[in-house]
Amino acid sequence: MKKKNVFADLHLHSSASDGLLSPAALVDSSNEKGLKVIAVTDHDTVDGVEPARIRGNETGIKVIAGIELSCGWEGRDASIHVLGLFIDEKAASLTGLLQEQKEFRYLRALKILDLLEKTGIQVEELRQQFLATPDRILGRPHIARFLHEKGYITDFQQAFNRYLSRGCPAYVPKDHVDPGKGIEAIKKAGGIAVIAHPGLIPDWDSVWQKIEGLPWDGIEAYYSEHTNSQTKKFCEITAERGWVASGGSDYHGDYGKHTNRLGRYGLEQPQYEELLQWCHQHRIAV
Secondary structure: OOOOOOOEEEEEOOOOOOOOOOHHHHHHHHHOOOOOOEEEEEEEEOOOOHHHHHHHHHHHEEEEEEEEEEEEEOOOOOOOOEEEEEEOOOOOHHHHHHHHHHHHHHHHHHHHHHHHHHHOOOHHHHHHHHHHHEEEEOOOOHHHHHHHHOOOOHHHHHHHHHHHHOOOOOOOOOOOHHHHHHHHHHHHHHEEEEOOOOOHHHHHHHHHHHHOOOOOOOOEEOOOOOHHHHHHHHHHHHHOOEEEEEEEEEOOOOOHHHHOOOOOOEOOOHHHHHHHHHHHOOOOOO
């Protein structure tokens, strides 16, 4: 759902995970688009927060420390993504969990390359890149972009459809972090826990029955790929539950479906101020 006057984008990714822009460049681009507040919410890492905050202080953009945790449970392939906002990125509750996830992501990426190699795809160049950066947060998008750049596929999504999804020749299952554990880590880090892009969850009704009793703080209702009816539905849930409605673009850089998202989706200023008021009422440091 596109907003007319976007003030805050609370869902952005940098090169610290699978975004294309460095944290500083992400801040600069956000500034160029007229944003006043952004949240750096990289996948399973907070490494991009501090450099973004430093650049934000230089440019006048407020940078919120955030995280996007990939959670789930056995028997479910798709993740439930948990957004943490206003976190203390140095909190022990997060750092231990993120180190475990970093190590798993690294090993999983190498296993995927092994399987791709068995199909005849030449991946040694990417393997050497991965081996040279063991602290990098790796994910399937890195591999999908490589396959696209080398001409093995014609578009980004085809990498998942042909090689990387369940039932495909290079599929490797995810490690499952229980959503409750992810929420607990975020709350212990002083943040709020938000259900990310619920409209993208194909089996939302059954998933909702399983997770609605968890101690959520909000839902990402204003999301770039939500329809107007989805936004309305999720705003109604937050109102009923006394939760907060968050919003963001999920921008990863001008690539594939993420092109032209920055500055077009998120929260208008009154909506952001309403979110802040909720945080103040619940003693969340913002």
